[in-house]
Amino acid sequence: MLFISLEGIDGSGKTTISKMIKDNLSQKGFKVLLTREPGGETFAEDIRQMILDKKNIITPWTETLLYIAARKQHLDKVVIPALKAGTIVICDRFMDSTSAYQGYARNVGMAEIDEVQNIVLGSTKPDLTIFFDITPKEAHIRLLKRKRKPDRLESEDSVFHEAVYEGYQILISENTDRIKVVNSRKPINEVLQQVDFLINDALNERLSKND
Numbered sequence: 001m002l003f004i005s006l007e008g009i010d011g012s013g014k015t016t017i018s019k020m021i022k023d024n025l026s027q028k029g030f031k032v033l034l035t036r037e038p039g040g041e042t043f044a045e046d047i048r049q050m051i052l053d054k055k056n057i058i059t060p061w062t063e064t065l066l067y068i069a070a071r072k073q074h075l076d077k078v079v080i081p082a083l084k085a086g087t088i089v090i091c092d093r094f095m096d097s098t099s100a101y102q103g104y105a106r107n108v109g110m111a112e113i114d115e116v117q118n119i120v121l122g123s124t125k126p127d128l129t130i131f132f133d134i135t136p137k138e139a140h141i142r143l144l145k146r147k148r149k150p151d152r153l154e155s156e157d158s159v160f161h162e163a164v165y166e167g168y169q170i171l172i173s174e175n176t177d178r179i180k181v182v183n184s185r186k187p188i189n190e191v192l193q194q195v196d197f198l199i200n201d202a203l204n205e206r207l208s209k210n211d
């Protein structure tokens with residue numbers, strides 16, 4: 001029905017807000033699926049464990065292909081069936097994460113990633129992508145307050161996280177119709193309000209197209 005992806009650097013607060021977005025939409029009577037990548041499906045969650053495990057040393061292209069493999073599995077088994085059943089799908093990370101993290105920060109190349117993802121994903125791309133904007137420095141402070149140990153990607157140095165942020169800025173400037181930015185430094189209720197506004201807009205557009 002409507003496919004929404006949430007994007008941002010680690011510690012941007014998108015995961016916390018995602019549950020509130022889901023509750024708001026469910027209360028309005030919509031069928032909603034909140035899911036995540038890498039993961040969202042049994043085998044894709046297994047791939048997630050492998051990618052994020054700090055003991056694994058993974059080359060940039062292998063890492064890229066693992067993320068995309070997990071995405072394909074999740075897409076075919078969970079996302080596409082849900083969309084076909086009239087559900088709003090909210091996905092915590094999707095294809096832009098691979099472009100920013102692997103394409104830009106790991107230097108695999110954003111154009112190369114686009115090529116592979118165009119083949120693998122086909123036409124199933126998000127209708128709306130919300131980018132939770134916070135500087136890498138602020139995000140790092142938030143991450144330090146977390147109780148669990150950082151995973152393989154979170155343990156990368158500040159140069160890597162700055163590069164991920166830069167990668168996202170490129171994607172935002174090249175996809176102004178699809179990717180909308182919310183200020184994630186604001187208090188949580190204000191962030192939620194910004195998100196609600198964007199989703200309502202996208203829903204109205206979708207419903208008017210179906211008229």
Ligand code: TMP
Pocket residue numbers: 010036037038052067093094095097098099101102153154
């Ligand atoms: P999460 O902590 O937001 O669930 O995501 C796990 C980590 O994987 C996070 O550091 C971002 C990273 N990631 C990529 O590098 N490429 C991808 O394609 C995806 C989906 C996530």
